[in-house]
Amino acid sequence: MIVQDVIDHLHDLAPLNYAEDFDNVGLLVGDKNQKVNGILVTLDTLEVVVDEAIENKCNLIVSFHPIIFKGLKKITGKSYVERVVIKAIKHGIAIFSIHTALDNAYEGVNSIICDQLDLENKKILIPQPGNIKKLQTYVPKENAAELRNALFKAGAGSLGNYESCSFNVEGKGTYLGNDDSNPAIGEKGQLHTESETAISVIFKKHLETQVLKALFTNHPYEEVAYEIVSLNNTDVNTGMGMTGELRKPMEEKKCLELVQKTFNSECIRHSKLRSRPIKKVAVLGGSGSFAINAAKASGADLFITADLKYHDFFTAEDDIVLADIGHYESEQFTKSFLVDYLSKKITSFAIILSKTNTNPVKYL
Structure with a gap:
């Protein structure tokens, strides 16, 4: 099996055509025709992750986030991005990123969040136009x-x-x-x-x-x-975010406690509670402030996302509870999902889950 064969399997899950225009997905480092000896799956490709790939004799890293996001004018090892690229090339390791292609896939990041909370009646929050x-x-x-x-x-x-x-x-x-x-x-x-x-x-x-x-x-x-x-038709099965429903309504504080426990969040920053039960939940893994109005329009009682700024919390306006659970926390289950998916498709060599916690945010 070569790198392109693995890419084809991932494309079946989350076609790169549906990645956001700002994103940098696909094969970022390496040769698509290189024979694959092993795959390491990670959320972020850091130097320690490349070392982990070397140790496990994996010459392909499947990463959720792209290590190369903006253009590189020099590769001298000055930044962590440059050092990762240099080390990967030196050791013949290819790097593939799936990022917003998986964000927009129906069975992708947001479906994984919904499944962790056992939500029913899942629907895409913001269907992607022009598909x-x-x-x-x-x-x-x-x-x-x-x-x-x-x-x-x-x-x-x-x-x-x-x-x-x-x-x-x-x-x-x-x-x-x-x-x-x-x-x-x-x-x-x-x-x-x-x-x-x-x-x-x-x-x-x-x-x-x-x-x-x-x-x-x-x-x-x-x-x-x-x-x-x-056409102007909207594809309801492709897009950002997702809504779902709890099997039974929950009191707000208990619901937030469940979310905190499920995602192992050190803390949850949230807007004012409304003293109303939570039934419908909207989710968007990663930075989701742009979807607050869509979450409100969907009739959701709670919107789970990350990277909310101070003024974002004002936009709740007693229409919804906003919960920032942390960027890493919202996407952490993605790599296990990818390991399971690839393991079902590929049986000729190991698909290894990275043991490295790449969360750069620390709490006192």
Whole structure:
């Protein structure tokens, strides 16, 4: 197995197409064609984590956070980022980061938080826009069913809880091939009219390559006419944050105590309690202040996130309880989740969970 094979497995879980534009995900260090001897999974790639990989004979580190976030103009070992890159290259260790691709995945970071709290009825808090595209093509009527099925098999035609969705219109197509043409139907140099079906299917944007491959492989024409447009439809299964419901309403203080115990938080900074039971909970791992209004609009009683600033707490406005449990604390279970996922996909070598606590925040 090579590095790219591992990346493909991770892409199935959380396509990098859905990472945020500001992020730096994917293979950050190393050769995608390098043979993999072992994988170390971590939340952050620090020097001590690279040492851990060396000790465990792992030549691929799968990291949640990217060690390279901004551009590096020099690699001299002056900063911890540069030292990590130098050591990884020196020892032939590749580094891959999944970060906001996993944040936006339905089974990703926020689903993990919900599962730790045993929340039900999980839904994406802020669906990511611009993820749905539409393909329209024209095919001889007798080939329409075969092409449709091939497109469905490639992942097209799925929206929410429905699959094999398409729209079909029958009509007449015309074409005239020149001397260099080789028409599948009709003769070159002669105007041909063919009974055709216009097929329209939607697909998630990360599937575009395989959908087009299915189109070209299964379409009978020498030249395939098609168009792809982005739609305004929202993909409810991809996006930031998540909401869920407790099995039974809880008194606010008891609920916060449960959260603190579950995430082993040294302290929880929270807004004013409202003297109302907690039933619906919104969560967003990592820095989530941008989602406060979305959490309020969702009708959540409690919003669990991290990195809230002083003035963020005012925005609760007695509509919701805001709870800052810590950045590391909110994402800590991610690496165990990735180990479990990769272990099910790869059995030829060890998938090792890093033992290093990379939380840079300390408490008195």
